[in-house]
Structure formats: C-alpha cells, structure tokens
C-alpha cells in the first residue's frame with residue numbers, strides 16, 4: 001500500500017457552535033476528559049512550536065502538566081533550544097492530536113515562566129530518577145557520548161545522596177496564556193468542523209472556520 005493511499009474516514013462526531021461552551025478552557029476540559037475516558041495513550045502529549053526571533057520555527061513534543069483559566073503549563077530545561085527561543089520570543093503554539101476521537105486542538109499565545117514556587121511544587125512530585133536527571137542533563141547541548149550522562153549521574157547521586165533533590169535553577173515551567181484555541185472534529189468528505197475561540201478583551205469570540 002502506498003503512503004498516498006493511507007487515509008481515514010472521519011465520522012465519529014460533530015461539533016456545533018450552538019452547543020460549545022462560551023469558555024474555551026471549559027471546552028478543553030470536556031475534550032481532555034473524553035480523551036482520557038477513550039484511553040488515548042498519553043492524552044497530555046502535545047506538540048509545542050516556538051520560533052527564533054528571525055522567524056525560524058521549531059517543534060517538539062512536551063507533556064501538559066496543568067491547565068486552568070490562566071493557561072496551559074509544561075515543564076522543561078530553560079537552557080534548551082525551546083527555552084532559548086522562548087526567552088527571545090515568548091510566543092508559542094500547541095497542538096494535541098487525539099486520533100481515537102478524530103480530534104485536534106490548537107492553542108496559541110504568549111508564554112511566561114511559572115514562579116519558582118510552582119516549579120518546585122511540581123518538581124517535588126517527579127520520581128527521584130527524573131529529579132536527578134534534570135541536574136545531569138543540559139538539555140539540547142551536544143555531548144560526546146552517553147558515557148558523559150552516566151558519569152554525570154554518578155556525580156549527582158554523590159552530591160544528593162538522599163531523596164531530597166532540590167529544583168535546579170535552570171529547570172521549571174512555562175504557562176501559555178491562550179489568545180486563540182481551535183477545536184477540530186474530523187467529518188465526512190473532509191468537511192471537518194473547526195470552531196475557533198479568539199480572545200476579545202474579557203470575552204471570547206467564537207467563530208467557525210472552513211475546513
């Protein structure tokens with residue numbers, strides 16, 4: 001079978017502007033819970049796009065760790081490529097794909113670092129190995145080999161011999177404050193439903209986009 005012949009008929013559900021919540025966070029909450037109920041693997045995995053100041057984009061997967069009216073939170077190494085790009089150009093976009101539900105959600109807006117307290121509170125919930133790993137890795141740096149990571153891990157275990165591993169200064173969260181949120185539901189004949197929320201002062205404007 002040729003790659004060009006891989007295609008799927010979307011016909012599971014519909015999305016109607018008359019029945020969506022006026023608030024995109026409430027709508028996201030409904031969809032996210034449905035993705036969990038449908039046992040989508042890693043429903044919190046999302047593509048995160050950033051761009052260098054000259055406009056060159058980059059994209060990678062990260063895990064959503066929280067969302068509420070303030071925005072969508074993920075955690076990373078602030079010295080990574082994404083961290084460097086967000087420092088210079090604090091705008092980002094997210095995309096979720098929940099294939100089992102024939103759904104995509106896109107979110108875009110400015111990004112801010114979470115407070116050190118919020119980052120530390122999340123860091124404490126991570127398994128010990130992940131907390132040690134955050135000290136060992138300088139994310140996105142070129143390294144000569146894996147050996148460097150393994151010797152780094154031995155050194156860090158000597159430095160922090162108990163489970164009391166503090167938040168590294170270079171590690172923490174970002175919160176993306178949505179300016180736009182788009183919900184995509186696959187439909188028959190590629191005439192998909194697309195409902196976009198655009199922030200309009202204190203309110204949200206809801207509009208339908210052509211597929």
Ligand SMILES: Cc1cc2nc3c(=O)[nH]c(=O)nc-3n(C[C@H](O)[C@H](O)[C@H](O)COP(=O)(O)O)c2cc1C
Nearest residue numbers: 045060061062063074075076077080081082083140
């Ligand atoms: C499913 C999945 C989830 C991931 N979650 C995270 C995450 O939450 N934070 C993170 O820094 N990297 C995460 N990664 C690794 C990133 O995709 C990426 O390799 C890393 O952050 C370096 O990206 P950068 O060089 O563009 O900064 C994840 C990768 C996958 C495949």
